[in-house]
Amino acid sequence: MSNNINPSIQILPVEIFHRIFDSLDVQTILFSIRPVNQLFRALVNSYDRYNLDFKSISKSNFHLLCRSINPQNVISLKLCDDEYTPNQIALFISSFRLRQLTRLHSITLFGIEEFQLNMILKRINLNLLTSFSLNIRQYDNRRKKTTSNFLSLILGQSNIRKIELNIKNDRISSILWPVNSRIRYLIIDSEISLDNMLTIFSCSPQLHTLILKQNLPNLIKNMKQTCSFSQLTSLTIEQLDVTIDQLELFLLLTPSLIYLKLIGEQCELDGKRCEQFIQINLPYLNNFEFFIDIIKLVPQTQEDIELIIESFRNSFWIEYKKWFVACQLKSNALHRIQIYSIPICKYVLQYELDSNYIYRSNSTILLNNDLFTIKNVNELVLPLKLSTYGIVKEELTRNNSMFPNVTKINLMIERQSPMSSLDFLTSIINVSKLVEVKLESYCFNQDNQNLLVKIISILKQAYSLSSLIVQSRYGKYRLYPFLNRLCSKIPRQTKCLQIPINQLNQIEIIFKRCQNLSVVRFEITRSKFSQQVIDWFNQNTMNSTFRRHNGCDIVWIGKKINHIKDSHKRIKLDENQFDS
Numbered sequence: 001m002s003n004n005i006n007p008s009i010q011i012l013p014v015e016i017f018h019r020i021f022d023s024l025d026v027q028t029i030l031f032s033i034r035p036v037n038q039l040f041r042a043l044v045n046s047y048d049r050y051n052l053d054f055k056s057i058s059k060s061n062f063h064l065l066c067r068s069i070n071p072q073n074v075i076s077l078k079l080c081d082d083e084y085t086p087n088q089i090a091l092f093i094s095s096f097r098l099r100q101l102t103r104l105h106s107i108t109l110f111g112i113e114e115f116q117l118n119m120i121l122k123r124i125n126l127n128l129l130t131s132f133s134l135n136i137r138q139y140d141n142r143r144k145k146t147t148s149n150f151l152s153l154i155l156g157q158s159n160i161r162k163i164e165l166n167i168k169n170d171r172i173s174s175i176l177w178p179v180n181s182r183i184r185y186l187i188i189d190s191e192i193s194l195d196n197m198l199t200i201f202s203c204s205p206q207l208h209t210l211i212l213k214q215n216l217p218n219l220i221k222n223m224k225q226t227c228s229f230s231q232l233t234s235l236t237i238e239q240l241d242v243t244i245d246q247l248e249l250f251l252l253l254t255p256s257l258i259y260l261k262l263i264g265e266q267c268e269l270d271g272k273r274c275e276q277f278i279q280i281n282l283p284y285l286n287n288f289e290f291f292i293d294i295i296k297l298v299p300q301t302q303e304d305i306e307l308i309i310e311s312f313r314n315s316f317w318i319e320y321k322k323w324f325v326a327c328q329l330k331s332n333a334l335h336r337i338q339i340y341s342i343p344i345c346k347y348v349l350q351y352e353l354d355s356n357y358i359y360r361s362n363s364t365i366l367l368n369n370d371l372f373t374i375k376n377v378n379e380l381v382l383p384l385k386l387s388t389y390g391i392v393k394e395e396l397t398r399n400n401s402m403f404p405n406v407t408k409i410n411l412m413i414e415r416q417s418p419m420s421s422l423d424f425l426t427s428i429i430n431v432s433k434l435v436e437v438k439l440e441s442y443c444f445n446q447d448n449q450n451l452l453v454k455i456i457s458i459l460k461q462a463y464s465l466s467s468l469i470v471q472s473r474y475g476k477y478r479l480y481p482f483l484n485r486l487c488s489k490i491p492r493q494t495k496c497l498q499i500p501i502n503q504l505n506q507i508e509i510i511f512k513r514c515q516n517l518s519v520v521r522f523e524i525t526r527s528k529f530s531q532q533v534i535d536w537f538n539q540n541t542m543n544s545t546f547r548r549h550n551g552c553d554i555v556w557i558g559k560k561i562n563h564i565k566d567s568h569k570r571i572k573l574d575e576n577q578f579d580s
Helices: 014-021 026-033 038-045 059-068 088-095 114-123 141-155 169-173 194-202 244-251 271-281 302-310 315-320 386-396 420-428 449-461 476-487 504-513 527-540
Strands: 050-053 074-080 106-113 131-138 162-166 185-188 209-212 234-240 259-265 287-295 324-330 333-342 348-350 355-360 379-384 408-413 436-441 467-472 496-500 519-523 545-549 552-556
Touching: 014 038, 026 038, 026 050, 026 059, 059 088, 074 088, 088 106, 088 114, 106 114, 114 131, 114 141, 141 169, 169 194, 244 271, 271 315, 302 324, 302 333, 302 355, 315 324, 379 420, 408 449, 420 449, 436 449, 449 467, 449 476, 467 476, 476 496, 476 504, 504 519, 504 527, 527 545, 527 552
Parallel strands: 050 074, 074 106, 106 131, 131 162, 162 185, 185 209, 209 234, 234 259, 259 287, 348 379, 379 408, 408 436, 436 467, 467 496, 496 519
Antiparallel strands: 287 333, 324 333, 324 355, 519 552, 545 552
């Protein structure tokens, strides 16, 4: 590294560099910028606005960051104890000076145990919090009151603006919601009672955005029109499963809505009825997005679909609001239809070639693949079916990166999925953008192993690939004869890997290929072999963390070594490692 510094850089104010650092992740700042020269080392050392995001971090980098960063310089913290980083929160508590986190503005705790939550909140400064996100993985009823007190305290802070809660309804019920709470943005990931919802709104006059990630029925059960959520301007419901009557009953409480998004099932939307309701009860609504799956009692025809879409073709939808709608009939499931706004508002979409037709409110009938480029979808579920790929050659001439922004894909491979389906896959997505890939089959075997290996080989083009999952739902043993070949093809850039294994040498093959591997999830069916895997990591890594969950041995990989050291620490076992 050179210490020669351009004089023009030396005269720039420190604030300019720190403003640039605000747009970079902490690992880039410390591991790439700081070592450049003395000037950058000094600039990094004086930086005091670190956003610590420990999700999917390697274990060695996790420990290095915990040792390198002054807690007083941290303004945002995200901890995550999940299948990618098992036991991370406990390690953070033991290695970080919590009481010196005096400048936190934002904290996210995902997969935390309740006693850990109490320990952290007791030691950090809550006064400056503007954002708080909580997901409790393991509850402890002895700590329920303490949790309630802490959450009530956070919600009463004058600076708090955004809250996300993924906790049991009884924990939400126990919160003493402060009068005149300052929150403006609320996400509820779990079920919540109507009483709790009414309490929240009555105490939160500035709450303008609500995202509900659960069903609505519990909210509207026995609901009476005795209140109004008039402060709410944006509402999203992601698991809608109610009748149109029930939905309208709830929306009567939200007369000031500007934005409404509905994703779910069974709520049959009719254009004329929606138009009348919106004009009378939602006069300010200017953005209405929806994606509804509906199961019909009798098979549907093209005429039935045309009748539905016709109700969305009047001047209110097409000219005044410019809200365009599509309706789709599945050829392999004639009882199921989908009705949705354009562009598609879902981020996760299952796409199949065997849809008969899609009707649009603002055009004539179109074939499925002629519809439009779908830019909003970033996660795609794609079944590779033999029955539908007779028309692949025709489809290849119609599609050109239909899903240009997909970064996550789940390929569902049938027993005899054809190799031609691979051409179709590469025609509708940009492989280079993929970050997470799941390859799934009911049973990988001789018939589809070549396709599986070929797909994995193509993933070397996915330069940002982080996660790769190879999963056989049944008959994992049928994949065993091909595992060595498969392991030798895994993309070298992979950081998180899930795969069945049955021999220790397969771990060695994977380690030699994937130098940046930070976590592995090995599907193992024999407890004796599971112990052998633990012993292997004891001998070849230091301070790795192990957890057994859902049939997988999960290892958050510590520092790799070349030989056994008598004094190195053994692998740390999660206390619930055998809860699979």
